[in-house]
Amino acid sequence: MKSLVRQILFSLTTFVALAIISFLGIDALPGDGCTALLGRFGSDANIEACRQKNNLNDPVVVRLRDWSSDLLRGDLGYSIKRDEEVARIIAPRIRNTAVMGFVAALMAFPSAIIVGLLLGRYPHTFISKVVNQFSVIAMTLPEFVTATVLWLVLSLWIPVFPGVSVMPSNASLLQLLPNVWLPALTLAVVIFAHSMRTMRTSVANVLNMPFVQSARLRGTSERAMIMRHIVPAALPPVVNVVALDGAWLLTGTFVTEAVFNYQGVGRLAVDAISDRDTALILPIILFGLAVYLASSLLADSLVRVLDPRLRSSDR
């Protein structure tokens, strides 16, 4: 318990430190929200008036203080470029990415664990080796290649799924769902390969451990051995990979979103960076930080539950 509290405190400190570094880093870049809004031909007078209006001429420390206090009150800020509250822009995009990530996770994680278990249980079979090689290919192929192949096969040659998404960012869930399958499948291919390979290796390692051999000598049935001994022991490394992949599903999907024109937070981040929309970039960075820290915390907690050795060392 103490360890968990310590880790939460560490995560919060990391979050605050990285948030400040992000603010200062973005502030140091050339240009600002006003130059982004008024563009190449904006007159000096208009850019100056815009900066005055939006307090961009204040010292960086003052702006950091104002931004932090707004953030603590739940105010994510205002996008000068888009003339809208940042929260109203980001919320539907996060929802869209979360839906896509959830569908991808449903497609990939359960099947990856089951397939990884079966292949790990029989690691020297021909099928195990072939599937393992294919998973290496799936992992190393750039996402846009996987996405393009899936688009060609499942949209152009066999027209099952819509090729690209043509929905507004705030579309209802029902409008959203038909557009989710191809991007989710692309992401699922990548994370399936990661998780499946980790599970396969972990199971193969556990099989050689003395307690498994001992259980086998005691005459434990195959099913009981798998469920009671092999799976619990093999899962901790997989939980960490699943947590990392889960965080990636929420924060690292901009290539897939761009290929399928999916209105998620990754695409928004790329747009915001190319527009120099600093008010929008920062909350997206914070979202990514929060997701990674939370998933790491969750994974560590789960591993503690699964691994009795860690629980005992906590005391």
Added chain:
Amino acid sequence: MVKLQKASCSLFALTLFAFSLASCGRTSSTEGVLRVGNDAGFGGAETMDPYDGNRTWPTINMVFDRLIGVDEGFAPIPELALSWSSNVDLTEWTIQLRTGVKFHDGSEFDSEDVVYSIKRMIDPEFDSPIRAVLGVISSVRAVSKYEVLLTLATGEADLPLLLADYRALMTPVDSQSTIGKEPVGTGPFKMEVFDPAGTTVLLANEEYFFGRPQLDKIEVITFADSQSAAQALAGDQVDLLLAIDGKSSSMFGDKTKFTLQSIPSGDWNAIDFRVDREPFGDARVRKALRIAADRQVIADTVLGVGGGVVTCDTPVWSADPYRWDGDCPKDTEGAKKLLAEAGHPNGIEIEIYTSDVEVHMVELVTAYKDQVKDAGIRVTIRMADASGFWDDVWMKESAFVDSWGQRPATQVLNEVYRSTATWNPTGQADTELDKMLDGARATKNQAERAKKYARIQEWLFENSAIFVPYHKTLTRAMSAKVKGIEPIVIDAVRWEKISVS
């Protein structure tokens, strides 16, 4: 076993549900509906205010009309104006308006709307991008309900062409606060849903003064990048892409399904040399820098074969009636000689700044560097950060890559080359050129004016500090079901004449 059967049944039902949802999302072309794919040009910050820097194109041209349009040959033709005339010295223009035209809200279009619109366009405080085009207008007043008088700061024979700019659209009086999101125009289509980051829906204006549009509806669908837009056209999710990446053309080779059109455009790239920095102050060095390169090779390398029209340092594009088509082959020996005469017998070393802030800007300087090395011009390429390029590099470093959009001759020459122009990127201030520009724009006779503009462009080839190797050619792609779009510049396309069969 029963459990397994149940699970299989559930899985089968779930799969069926997923596939039925997926097929709901597949759309295909419908008669009377045109689906136009559009770039996310301003990342969702778009507005329907045609005078705002973030105006969304081409949607504004579906909702609003100009006073004057252009025909296929880029000559001015009536739109909301019926006729126009000027005084002898071209400083006062009287415009007769079309009568009986209604805005989409039922109110009547008249001279007060024109006065309101033009005042907003030239308002120095608002500082609209269209002010760079129509800033020559010093005042506007309504003579009668259907007649307007424009007074210019200087004589301008081509005012009708300037008024044909795609942003010089007429908006109703006092619409500034609402027009960005709830536009009311006189155009062929009315706004139904404005969603610049998603799908914007427009319905036919039944009372359009040029006749009811052939289409019932237009959907303008926004795409993050050109590749996903091309995928959408290939998969029958959109019907029309106004410009595609030339490399995507091969996806649309099936002529039974797709139509491809190549349209010369007025977009150009350039390398600018500041005349207030050495060695670019010397006209001989500037000319050497411009004649040392093979422009055709540069155009083919940067834009792909057929992707551009070679240009001899004139910003006037190939379809403009004032275009001068000079001959400017690569002349390595001539360049060496000029450099030697200027005191650089062993050649020169220069730095050119570029950035990926816009497409083709890095490729241009890379191709240029390779082309000019034989003449002893040794180029070092400096990459600048995209976010600060226009603020910190453009017009400030001694040499840099540039990019401009299409403009009529009188506008682009005065905006880029006049000594007093705000956006003159090289600092070249030549009173001889200014006099030539004044003379051309104040010449009423069109043929005479064309000769004067040709002389200006020849002068640029001899003296300019801007290397302009090409104008870009756009590739337009559409479904074969789309009719009524000729291979002409988009400014001349009549949206009400397009149909989907």
